[in-house]
Amino acid sequence: MKRLFVFISIMFFVQKIDAQEQVNKIIDSLYKEDQFYIGVTNNLFGNKPADLSQSGFSSGFHLGFIKDMPINNNRNVAIGIGMGYSVNSFNENLLISKDNLGAVSYTILDDDKTYTKNKFSRHLLELPLEFRWRTSTPSEYNFWRIYTGFKFSYMFAHTTKYIGDLGSFKYTDIEDFNKFQYALTLSAGYNTWNIYMYYALNSIFSNNVNVDGQSLNMNAIKIGLMFYIL
Template identity: 70%
Template sequence: MNRLTFLLLFLLNIFWCYAQDSVVKEVDSLYKEDQFYAGVTYNLLGKQSNDLSQSGFSLGFHLGFIKDMPINEQRNVAIGIGLGYSANSFNQNLLINKDSNGNYTYEILDNSSFTKNKFSNHLIEIPFEFRWRTSTPTNYNFWRIYTGFKFGYAFANTSKYRGELGSIKYSNNQDFNEFQYGLTLSIGYNTWNLYVYYALNPILSNNAKLNGNNIDVNAVKIGLMFYIL
């Protein structure tokens, strides 16, 4: 009986060690991070002319999935590629209207002449990221620096005005660039991550003119990004 007990204990010990080793190997082989993201940003207009200005609070909401692909043995350096959705608004004093021929026109407003003036867009985005972090397979609180590039397709846009001219609303203005792209950076620890996006092309195409000149404003987004597995 003692020999049988000893044999069973010995076999259980071997099985336990093997199981532990298998678990560790399985954790190592599947170790990935931050594959879902959600964020909120304060949206700014870069490259503004002297007369163009923002008013109110302009917000952006962002969410999506990024495939995390570690490229080193420690799995704390990775490449990420994903798919996401972004909704953005920009409150400012650029009136978007139409002339008698149905062409869009652009005019700088006096801030006291309206109660609402903004344009907004909705984008499908493809982010690319180079990812560095201090994580391990069992440590979920870590520092991260993710930098990369984001390409977006604006499938809808809207401009709204309410003021002395009444109420004006237009949807899917073809003067807006359908394709938006820019640089991204996320830096943070654990849940809280500072996020910055800087667009490399203008929001409006060359068809949009203000006093005969192109309106070269681009999107700059600063806020917080949250990542989960």
């Protein structure tokens, strides 16, 4: 909740700056929508085993810059290419642990197990590619938009953490996470406020991960808000 409060405060502050910049803009017939973006999402699992469940709010925070390249005379259709960073956590009942020899195991926690924290987090460098449509003009800065595209991500760091009946442990060297992620994305909305959806096309874990005899082929689904800043 603290992260969510900080995010909302940042959006309110940035929106005021953005509004002031728009007042001071000189009309430019060759305008572009070069944009910084910041977003928050709730992270979900797709294709998860039946007994695996999530609890609470699994947060994702996203920020970056997208270079806008109009492809028509009205400049309301464009291609966007950018770079960004995101951190994503997943609160769930999948225990990731190691034995005394360092072998990693995956177990779905029973309901009778008590724990205060069980989650994993991933830090990603991201390369978004978007096809962009909007109703903007050289003098109209509040407009409808639909941006759809593809996002390539590289995981450069991760953590898994457990605190509960079984003890307290944290790992940063689990090799079964897929370092590369590929996803479809969609942003749609009006002005600075936009609904954002992300659907990963490959699994969070590598193909050799199993839990209770089932292959763990879960993918990431993210739903939230994306805030654009000119």
